[in-house]
Amino acid sequence: MPRSKQYNEQEVIEKAMNLFWRNGYETTSMQMLEKEMGINKFSIYASFGNKNGVFLESIKCYKLRLAQIINKLKATSKGVAGLKQYFYDFIEFSKEKERGKGCLIVNTANELGEDANPKIQAELMKFTAEVKEIFANKLNRDIPDNASLIEQQADYLIISMFGLASASRMFNKSQVENYIENIFKNL
Amino acid sequence: MPRSKQYNEQEVIEKAMNLFWRNGYETTSMQMLEKEMGINKFSIYASFGNKNGVFLESIKCYKLRLAQIINKLKATSKGVAGLKQYFYDFIEFSKEKERGKGCLIVNTANELGEDANPKIQAELMKFTAEVKEIFANKLNRDIPDNASLIEQQADYLIISMFGLASASRMFNKSQVENYIENIFKNL
DNA sequence: CTTAAAACTAAACGATTGTTTAGTATTCTT
DNA sequence: AAGAATACTAAACAATCGTTTAGTTTTAAG
Numbered sequence: 001m002p003r004s005k006q007y008n009e010q011e012v013i014e015k016a017m018n019l020f021w022r023n024g025y026e027t028t029s030m031q032m033l034e035k036e037m038g039i040n041k042f043s044i045y046a047s048f049g050n051k052n053g054v055f056l057e058s059i060k061c062y063k064l065r066l067a068q069i070i071n072k073l074k075a076t077s078k079g080v081a082g083l084k085q086y087f088y089d090f091i092e093f094s095k096e097k098e099r100g101k102g103c104l105i106v107n108t109a110n111e112l113g114e115d116a117n118p119k120i121q122a123e124l125m126k127f128t129a130e131v132k133e134i135f136a137n138k139l140n141r142d143i144p145d146n147a148s149l150i151e152q153q154a155d156y157l158i159i160s161m162f163g164l165a166s167a168s169r170m171f172n173k174s175q176v177e178n179y180i181e182n183i184f185k186n187l
Numbered sequence: 188m189p190r191s192k193q194y195n196e197q198e199v200i201e202k203a204m205n206l207f208w209r210n211g212y213e214t215t216s217m218q219m220l221e222k223e224m225g226i227n228k229f230s231i232y233a234s235f236g237n238k239n240g241v242f243l244e245s246i247k248c249y250k251l252r253l254a255q256i257i258n259k260l261k262a263t264s265k266g267v268a269g270l271k272q273y274f275y276d277f278i279e280f281s282k283e284k285e286r287g288k289g290c291l292i293v294n295t296a297n298e299l300g301e302d303a304n305p306k307i308q309a310e311l312m313k314f315t316a317e318v319k320e321i322f323a324n325k326l327n328r329d330i331p332d333n334a335s336l337i338e339q340q341a342d343y344l345i346i347s348m349f350g351l352a353s354a355s356r357m358f359n360k361s362q363v364e365n366y367i368e369n370i371f372k373n374l
Numbered sequence: 375c376t377t378a379a380a381a382c383t384a385a386a387c388g389a390t391t392g393t394t395t396a397g398t399a400t401t402c403t404t
Numbered sequence: 405a406a407g408a409a410t411a412c413t414a415a416a417c418a419a420t421c422g423t424t425t426a427g428t429t430t431t432a433a434g
Contacts, residue, residue, distance in 0.1 A: 002380030003430040023300050026213040030422055040383065041423080051422065099301065109357055110297035113210050114286065128357070155362045156369040162357070163350020170296055170315070170349070175342045182343040186372040189410030190401040217392055227413065228393080238392065 009047050010061070012037040017058035017065075021104045022096070024111050025055060025120075052117055059123055062104045069093055074134060079141030083157065084184045090161070091168060091176060100168030100176075107165070132158040153187060196234050197248070199224040204245035204252075208291045209283070211298050212242060212307075239304055246310055249291045256280055261321060266328030270344065271371045277348070278355060278363060287355030287363075294352070319345040326374075340374060 019028050019036045030051060034041050048054045069089040076082035094100040101107075109124050136154040143150055160183045167176050206215050206223045217238060221228050235241045256276040263269035281287040288294075296311050323341040330337055347370045354363050 002378075002432070003382080004432090005381070006430095024213075024298060026211075027300065029420080031420080040381090042382070042384090042425090045423070046381075102297070106353065107297060110289070110294060110353055111211060113214065152365050153369070155358070155365055159350055159354040159358060159362065159366045160347075162353040163346055166293065166297055166349040166353055167346040171342070171346060175346065178339050178342055179346045182340070182373065186369065189403095189408075190399080190412085192411070193400095216390075218390080227411095229395090229412070229414090232393070233411075 005043075005047075007037075007039050007043065009057075012039055012047075013054070013057045013061050016054050017061040017104070020055060020058050021062070021101050021107070025108060026111065052119070056119060056123065059104065059108075059120075059127075063127065066093065070131070070134065073138065076138075077141075079138050079143075080184065080187050083135060083138050083187075084180065087161070087164060087180045087183070088177075090164065091173075091180075094165070094168050098172075099170070102169045103161075103165035106162050109162075110166070128158060131161070157183075157187075192230075192234075194224075194226050194230065199226055199234075200241070200244045200248050203241050204248040204291070207242060207245050208249070208288050208294070212295060213298065239306070243306060243310065246291065246295075246307075246314075250314065253280065257318070257321065260325065263325075264328075266325050266330075267371065267374050270322060270325050270374075271367065274348070274351060274367045274370070275364075277351065278360075278367075281352070281355050285359075286357070289356045290348075290352035293349050296349075297353070315345060318348070344370075344374075 015036045015038070016033055019032060023032070030041055030044070033044060033051075033054060037044065044054060048057055069086060072089065073082055073086040076085070078085070090103070091100065094102055105124055105127050108120065109128075112120065132154050135157045136150050139150045139153050139157075143153070164176065164179065164183075167179055171179075202223050202225070203220055206219060210219070217228055217231070220231060220238075220241060224231065231241060235244055256273060259276065260269055260273040263272070265272070277290070278287065281289055292311055292314050295307065296315075299307065319341050322344045323337050326337045326340050326344075330340070351363065351366065351370075354366055358366075
């Protein structure tokens with residue numbers, strides 16, 4: 001029948017994701033997306049519905065990228081030491097040039113208010129809960145079966161991860177590494 | 188000579204500041220500012236130049252508000268315990284209803300990219316450095332004169348403050364308090 | 375080939391962005 | 405009371421926002 005798509009949706013979303021990651025949701029315009037993705041606005045809307053759709057797909061894409069270091073964390077037999085390595089891996093993961101790009105999820109959570117799109121909010125919450133659960137699983141290796149303590153420390157680490165994501169955008173390498181070392185001093 | 192202003196610049200900036208604090212820089216439009224400040228756009232431009240000018244004045248206003256708990260920190264004879272109290276004071280300071288508003292400075296740092304207005308960027312950096320210096324002074328009370336250790340711990344605390352600001356927007360009270368307790372476990 | 379469905383280009387949509395301008399109302403000084 | 409300087413109102417500015425639409429090109433099936 002008709003002609004087939006001349007672009008790969010996964011490829012163009014990867015480009016969109018990087019744009020959102022660097023610039024945030026509001027600052028990233030359809031014009032910028034058009035240019036970066038290399039396809040016409042019509043094609044963007046045909047493939048993803050609207051700007052929100054592009055963003056939601058970008059989050060999926062981000063999770064896939066992040067899965068590389070998340071899977072490494074899941075796989076390690078180390079407990080707390082593995083978590084600490086994950087924090088270091090994240091710095092490398094979010095590195096841009098001098099300063100880092102932070103975390104797309106954390107950047108978005110910090111940018112959007114309470115009246116933001118519910119789908120996006122739900123996605124952020126869900127993702128945060130998932131990562132926290134992975135943290136809790138790792139903690140379970142080094143800590144005797146103390147559910148409430150593990151819960152507490154997992155909360156501590158997920159919030160510290162928010163701090164790390166912020167910090168990677170503002171502070172230099174030695175400051176961020178020093179931050180990680182201090183986080184894990186009392187675990 | 189002519190008629191005098193029918194509004195107090197400090198009062199209307201306070202309202203603008205609260206709007207920026209809740210919604211962020213980009214999301215806050217001149218239309219919203221007009222409504223919230225209760226004066227016409229012309230008056231806003233006459234008093235503050237442009238949107239950037241309103242924002243810069245809002246930051247000044249924010250610093251004045253924050254000075255209440257900063258001064259309390261400065262005044263206390265306690266060292267680390269005083270710092271911990273400051274973190275708790277900040278939660279109260281940034282409280283909105285269920286979730287907090289975070290910190291206007293941190294919110295802005297997280298929202299704006301590297302191509303943001305240089306004046307604003309400089310203001311954020313300057314403020315961050317100031318608070319870090321206050322932290323360092325307090326640490327000096329409990330730690331023997333070890334300049335590099337104090338520098339390290341002040342870095343740790345200022346980044347943790349970024350984490351706290353983020354966390355106050357996303358996590359509930361017990362999670363945030365648990366976070367603070369963990370931060371100060373090893374100080 | 376013909377044809378029809380989908381992908382493309384490019385222009386325009388109304389709404390809203392930050393900013394300015396023209397015109398009116400007010401008030402202090404002389 | 406007259407005049408002049410400033411604050412005000414309200415409308416319009418160009419530019420951009422996210423989104424849609426009309427028209428053309430491509431392509432694969434009949």
